[in-house]
Amino acid sequence: MKLLDILLNSRLFALIIKEIRQILRNRQLIFLLLFPPTLQLLIFGLALSPDVKHLPLAVVDYNQTRESWELVSALKENEIFDFKGYQSDQVNLSQKVQQGKLSVGLIIPPDFQRQIKQGKTAEIQVLLDGVDANSAGIAQGYIKQIVNNYNQKIADVPIQPLITTQVIFLYNQGLNSSWFFVPGVIGLVLTLTGILISALTVIKEKDVGTLEQLLMTPAAAWEILLAKIIPIFVLLLGDLLLASTLGRLVFHLPFRGNFLVFVLLSSLYIFVCIGIGILLATLVKTQQQISLISFFFNIPIIQLSGAIAPTESMPIFFKNLSVLDPLRHYIEISRTLILKDVGIESVWTQTIALLIFAALILSLSISRFRRQLF
Amino acid sequence: MKRILTQCIKELAQFRRDKLTVVLAFVLPLGMLLIYGFAIRLEIKNINLSVLDYDNTPFSRSYIERIYATNQFVPVRYKTGGLDRGEVRATVVIPPKFSRNFQSNIRSDVQVTIDGTDVNNARVIQNGIKATTNFFLQDVQENLPKFKIQADTRIWFNPGRKESLYIVPGVYAVILWVFPSMLTAIAMVREKQEGTIIQVYASDLSSTELLLGKWLAYFIVAIAEATVVISFATALFQIPIVDNILILIGGTLSFLAAAVSFGLFFGVRSKNQTGAVQGTSILGFLSAFLLSGFIYPINNIPYPISLLSNLVPAKYYIILTRDVFVRGTGWPSVWYIPIVLSAVACFFLLICSRILRKMQFSD
Numbered sequence: 001m002k003l004l005d006i007l008l009n010s011r012l013f014a015l016i017i018k019e020i021r022q023i024l025r026n027r028q029l030i031f032l033l034l035f036p037p038t039l040q041l042l043i044f045g046l047a048l049s050p051d052v053k054h055l056p057l058a059v060v061d062y063n064q065t066r067e068s069w070e071l072v073s074a075l076k077e078n079e080i081f082d083f084k085g086y087q088s089d090q091v092n093l094s095q096k097v098q099q100g101k102l103s104v105g106l107i108i109p110p111d112f113q114r115q116i117k118q119g120k121t122a123e124i125q126v127l128l129d130g131v132d133a134n135s136a137g138i139a140q141g142y143i144k145q146i147v148n149n150y151n152q153k154i155a156d157v158p159i160q161p162l163i164t165t166q167v168i169f170l171y172n173q174g175l176n177s178s179w180f181f182v183p184g185v186i187g188l189v190l191t192l193t194g195i196l197i198s199a200l201t202v203i204k205e206k207d208v209g210t211l212e213q214l215l216m217t218p219a220a221a222w223e224i225l226l227a228k229i230i231p232i233f234v235l236l237l238g239d240l241l242l243a244s245t246l247g248r249l250v251f252h253l254p255f256r257g258n259f260l261v262f263v264l265l266s267s268l269y270i271f272v273c274i275g276i277g278i279l280l281a282t283l284v285k286t287q288q289q290i291s292l293i294s295f296f297f298n299i300p301i302i303q304l305s306g307a308i309a310p311t312e313s314m315p316i317f318f319k320n321l322s323v324l325d326p327l328r329h330y331i332e333i334s335r336t337l338i339l340k341d342v343g344i345e346s347v348w349t350q351t352i353a354l355l356i357f358a359a360l361i362l363s364l365s366i367s368r369f370r371r372q373l374f
Numbered sequence: 375m376k377r378i379l380t381q382c383i384k385e386l387a388q389f390r391r392d393k394l395t396v397v398l399a400f401v402l403p404l405g406m407l408l409i410y411g412f413a414i415r416l417e418i419k420n421i422n423l424s425v426l427d428y429d430n431t432p433f434s435r436s437y438i439e440r441i442y443a444t445n446q447f448v449p450v451r452y453k454t455g456g457l458d459r460g461e462v463r464a465t466v467v468i469p470p471k472f473s474r475n476f477q478s479n480i481r482s483d484v485q486v487t488i489d490g491t492d493v494n495n496a497r498v499i500q501n502g503i504k505a506t507t508n509f510f511l512q513d514v515q516e517n518l519p520k521f522k523i524q525a526d527t528r529i530w531f532n533p534g535r536k537e538s539l540y541i542v543p544g545v546y547a548v549i550l551w552v553f554p555s556m557l558t559a560i561a562m563v564r565e566k567q568e569g570t571i572i573q574v575y576a577s578d579l580s581s582t583e584l585l586l587g588k589w590l591a592y593f594i595v596a597i598a599e600a601t602v603v604i605s606f607a608t609a610l611f612q613i614p615i616v617d618n619i620l621i622l623i624g625g626t627l628s629f630l631a632a633a634v635s636f637g638l639f640f641g642v643r644s645k646n647q648t649g650a651v652q653g654t655s656i657l658g659f660l661s662a663f664l665l666s667g668f669i670y671p672i673n674n675i676p677y678p679i680s681l682l683s684n685l686v687p688a689k690y691y692i693i694l695t696r697d698v699f700v701r702g703t704g705w706p707s708v709w710y711i712p713i714v715l716s717a718v719a720c721f722f723l724l725i726c727s728r729i730l731r732k733m734q735f736s737d
Contacts, residue, residue, distance in 0.1 A: 036656065040660070043660065043664055043665075043679070044664065046675075046676055046679055047664045047665055047675050047676075047679055047683075048664065048669070048670055049670055049674035049675070049676075050416065050493060050494035050670050050671075050674070051493075051674050052497065053674070054673065071523070095703075097530060098530065098701060098703050099701065099703050099706075099707040100693075100696075100701065100707075115522075116522045116523070119522075120522075121521065121522060121523070121524050122522060122523050122524070123523075123524050123525075123526050124523060124524070124525055124526065125525075125526050125528070126525050126526065126527040126528065127527075127528055127530060128527055128528065128529045128530060129530055129531075130529035130530045130531045130532035130533065130535060131531055131532065131539070131540055131696055131700050131701065132540050132671055133417070133532055133535035133536060133537045133539065133540050134416040134417050134494065134535075134537065134540070135671055136529050136532070136535060137417065137498065137501075137529075137535050138494075138497050138498060138501060140527050140529065141497075141498075141500075141501025141502075141504070141505060142501070143525055143527060144501075144505060144508075144525060144527075145501070145504060145505075147523055147524075147525045148508055148521070150523065151521040151522055151523055154522060154523075155522070160479075160481060161481070161511055161515070162475075162476050162479065162480075162481055162482065162511065162515055163437075163476070163481070163482060163484060163507055163510070163511055164481060164482075164483055164484070164507075165483075165484050165486050165503055165504055165507050166483045166484065166485055166486065167486045167487075167488060167500050167503070167504075168485070168486070168487050168488070169488050169489075169490035169496055169500075170457055170487055170488065170489055170490055171489060171490050171491050172490030172491060172493065172496070173490065175490055175493045175496055175497065176493070177493045177494075179491075179493070180491060180492055180493045180494075287648060290648070291647075291648045291651045291652050291655075292398075292560075292647070292651050295651065295655045295659075296402060299406060299409065300405075300409055303409045303410065303413055303414070304409070304413060308414070308669060309413070309414045309415060309416055309669065310415075310416070310418060310492050310494075310495060312418045312420075312421075312495075313415035313416065313417060313418045313419065313495075314412070314413045314415060315412055315413070315415075317412075318409075318412055318413040322413075332460070335491055336460065339491055340458055340491075342458045342459075346455075346458050346459045346460070
């Protein structure tokens with residue numbers, strides 16, 4: 001009881017109350033905490049999808065026999081290709097692939113049936129729109145598999161392949177692409193909001209000139225700063241819960257790992273973001289510059305983090321650079337803990353990295369903050 | 375006309391004097407080009423894969439050798455929980471009696487477990503292993519009749535599947551939308567913030583002249599920016615123009631006109647620089663980045679968000695740049711794009727002039 005009394009009467013507590021009142025009065029801040037995170041989560045989660053599905057496909061069938069029709073229907077029978085009808089000739093077909101109106105063009109030669117009947121190999125030609133190199137590669141793999149399966153079906157002696165592969169996708173059986181993006185976007189949301197909010201609250205005092213007044217009070221610099229950090233931290237924790245709830249309800253994220261560990265490690269990352277925000281605020285003079293400078297700071301942070309494209313595929317220089325990106329480590333943590341049923345032992349390297357970042361950035365920003373005061 | 379030009383020259387002089395904006399206009403776009411152009415690659419080339427071989431015969435080892443021979447996979451020693459810790463992306467388990475079963479014509483199942491976290495690469499891995507297994511079978515299984523149909527696939531434009539060819543033309547759209555619009559917005563809002571706009575209001579300059587003067591100045595800056603970015607990237611990434619250069623010029627000019635007008639609109643609307651920057655960066659950046667088909671195919675955007683993507687100018691410009699730098703099909707497939715983009719430019723300019731018509735402070 002006495003401890004609580006001391007706490008309630010302390011300067012720090014009074015300062016925290018002041019900060020909370022200031023935040024609650026600031027409508028722009030509340031807006032920034034609620035609206036952009038929701039929008040970003042929904043748009044990123046819904047709009048980004050590397051699925052290779054419903055690729056427009058058209059066929060030129062110079063053979064027009066039962067065999068060729070069966071081949072075409074084998075290609076039609078799945079979600080990967082959308083059959084867009086037959087084309088009259090090859091020139092027409094290739095032109096449409098070239099213009100991007102078709103992703104796949106199939107040409108069946110006139111002697112298709114005859115070759116098969118004579119036991120020779122019939123060559124069909126497949127044209128793929130290669131502008132999107134990634135999708136083209138996956139589509140190519142699918143076509144090969146479909147043609148192979150069809151080959152096994154039409155063989156004179158039923159083919160028994162003696163080795164078959166049984167593929168299991170762990171952690172994301174349905175290959176639901178939002179499960180890849182949304183855990184990353186949670187990290188992205190914390191970064192964008194955390195940096196901006198903490199920078200704005202610190203710089204506002206500087207901008208308006210009330211910082212000098214605060215300094216004349218008996219409160220120490222660390223009390224002033226801590227009183228600023230704590231409410232922001234609580235608000236960002238709220239943002240994390242908002243994002244997790246949206247992820248759970250809209251995208252059905254499984255949250256297989258321990259949720260408490262997830263919240264704990266996320267808190268660690270929130271401190272990193274607050275540190276970056278305060279650091280940026282010490283670098284510039286006015287509120288005006290903050291939004292601009294945080295925008296440019298955010299681009300490399302997001303791009304090197306693997307939120308959108310995997311870090312493994314980056315060229316070696318950028319891959320090494322990405323180790324310096326705290327968001328990269330956090331995203332690895334959040335993807336692991338949301339999708340896999342594992343604990344902190346699977347992400348301890350990332351946790352240590354975040355601890356180092358938090359310690360470094362927070363102490364740097366606090367020392368800079370103090371230096372500019374005196 | 376003369377007054378528009380004077381206004382434009384004044385604006386350019388102001389632009390040159392402000393170091394921050396010069397950095398904003400030229401250094402940052404190039405930095406962004408490097409990061410986006412080099413760091414966005416979707417397909418992983420060296421995938422960590424471990425094999426657990428319960429058979430351990432020359433036959434099973436030749437199968438394993440075949441898997442790693444594709445250069446797609448990097449061998450990693452098998453450890454329990456390797457997938458959980460993210461050390462490997464996939465594991466292959468070869469059952470006991472793999473080779474004996476094969477010799478006595480009994481089927482064996484190879485268990486492939488793939489980390490499905492990265493959905494795209496999970497598919498790439500699946501296709502890779504299946505294709506290798508098929509090739510292996512065709513070599514070793516003697517009773518296997520020759521396949522009757524052979525698919526001869528040709529990947530057009532990009533037989534080596536170089537991903538930069540897909541990404542870099544898209545980067546042009548993101549950069550040339552975000553930076554010109556942000557510069558314009560800042561320039562417009564600065565006049566308001568510093569109060570110098572009252573002097574403009576008091577002069578006999580009309581609102582249209584003011585707007586067009588600013589527009590022209592930043593249109594010129596944007597053209598310089600585009601020239602620098604595109605020529606730098608062409609040399610760096612070796613992505614030459616394969617189409618009529620007039621398409622690139624026409625498309626880029628109209629796209630820049632739209633971007634500058636969009637920025638002008640935010641400059642006229644916002645009260646301070648924070649609003650202008652937030653507006654152009656968040657709205658402009660997110661739309662150009664997410665809804666334009668820059669990274670992932672635009673057909674994958676679900677309804678009703680897909681309707682929204684039709685309103686994003688960057689979407690049209692990306693279609694055009696991919697045509698100019700990759701497809702090379704010429705005017706017939708992209709003729710409408712400069713028209714659409716010019717219409718967007720006119721639309722925003724008209725709104726600006728409506729807002730500014732009274733030439734008075736709103737409050």
